[in-house]
Amino acid sequence: MKITTNVENLNNYQLYLKVEETIHEFLKTRGYLKIELPVLSPALIPESYLEVFKTEFRYLNEKENLFLTPSPELFLKRLLAYGIGDCYYLGKSFRNSDPPSSLHSFEFTMLEFYKVKANYLDIADELLGLLNYICIKLNRITDTGEKTIIYGNKKISFTQWEKISVAEAFDRYAQINSNELFDEDLFFKKAESKGYNIKQSSYTDIFSQIYVQEIEPSLGQNGYPTLIYNYPKKMAALAKLNSDNQTAQRFEFYIGGIELGDCYTELTQWKEQQNRLMAESKERSQQKKIKHPIDKGFIQALQYGLTDCAGIAIGVERLAMIYANLDTISKLKLINID
């Protein structure tokens, strides 16, 4: 890896700063409390699909392992359990094993906000409000008052969401109907008939491969940001299940085929949370990922009872990149490491 200085990106960087400033301003007026958090932690939440950075604290002959936080979730949920109310973190998060690319950096700025007594659809409304507010602050308004941006060569209007369920998206873009999507055997058969290599792959592996290959490129391409919602329960993470018992209250949003954020109605039943965390932890050790202690305070907070709430995580560089109409996040930065 090397360090490069890119002063030619000054204008883009200034736009990035404006986006950050606008997010703070919007959330403040909506009553969210800004939370400053540590990025080094002695324990984490087990997440099977993320690798972490490990370092150590040294004092004389003593040593203690510390880990860079891959998301602020563990700290924010502790605070939510203690009744902090609507809150957010906007700052650095770290993910190991993701080589730098046009959309990825192993350290990145994440916005995570939680709203209490709310579900994922309430967050969708709040988020659309934020996207419009950024348009106003960046002067992306047409003569008729419509808040729009150009991304690539396409116009995106923030007047509404294009909403599509995961099942509808698989049907429309990958010709996989909902019976096939929700039945593991049928899903594998269908995937194989489409030419995917299903050997030694889990449902989530194949799901994710088809999703990236056949669905993502079409999302956020029809003049509006796309909100894709109700993921199969195997992709539930810590999201609450719907009453159909096969989908979870989770959505992601896209502009120009690029994923910008991931939202859940938070699961609040302790037993179910425990099961999913244990499964994640087991999966981590099977994949030989870096061992880290599980944050017991987080577990206790969940046991004590997480209030009904919903939250979303957004990649801030990616979001600013879209408003700046750039194809890579590195063009927003004055110093790049890749």
Place this chain on the structure above:
Amino acid sequence: MMINAGNLKKGEFIRYQNEIWQVQKADFYSPGKGSALMKARIKNVLSGKNVEYAFKSGEGIETVEVQSIEMQYLYKDAENLYFMNEQNYEQYTLLLSLVGDIVKFLKDGDKYYVYLYDDKPISMRPPASVKLKVVETEDAVKGDTVSGAKKQAKLETGAVVMVPLFVKVGETVTVNPETGEYGERVKI
């Protein structure tokens, strides 16, 4: 040789669905919903067609060994580029669509590396930089000292690139043929 898709690199040749492809772009992608993927753009070496494909990063991919031979670039027509192997004076034909945008920076008579598979040209290795003469560009306005300011310049192959204001007609500059970016002014 079998490799994991996670190790795919730009420029490599692979066998996929019984055809040979060259990797144009390979980005590691962790969607957070399953194991990591390698998003690749691959170009079919027979048709020149580009395809985007998301491989599972642990998926086995067969890489293909190809020959790389230095040849003299003779000329091009509407469909092909023509090269000559100076070792045996044999002429080789390479489909224009397999070469892509770098073709506008190639100069007749110069030497380039051509990739052969089964003795058929399937691609060429873009040189890191090419030296080309500026044939057309406006004179810089005196006093215009804004640093980083650039102007258009037409090169001897017909390609148009952005160059710094101090570059004059008749001078030779280096250009990265893959990005079209100006490198430096050179004396020849």
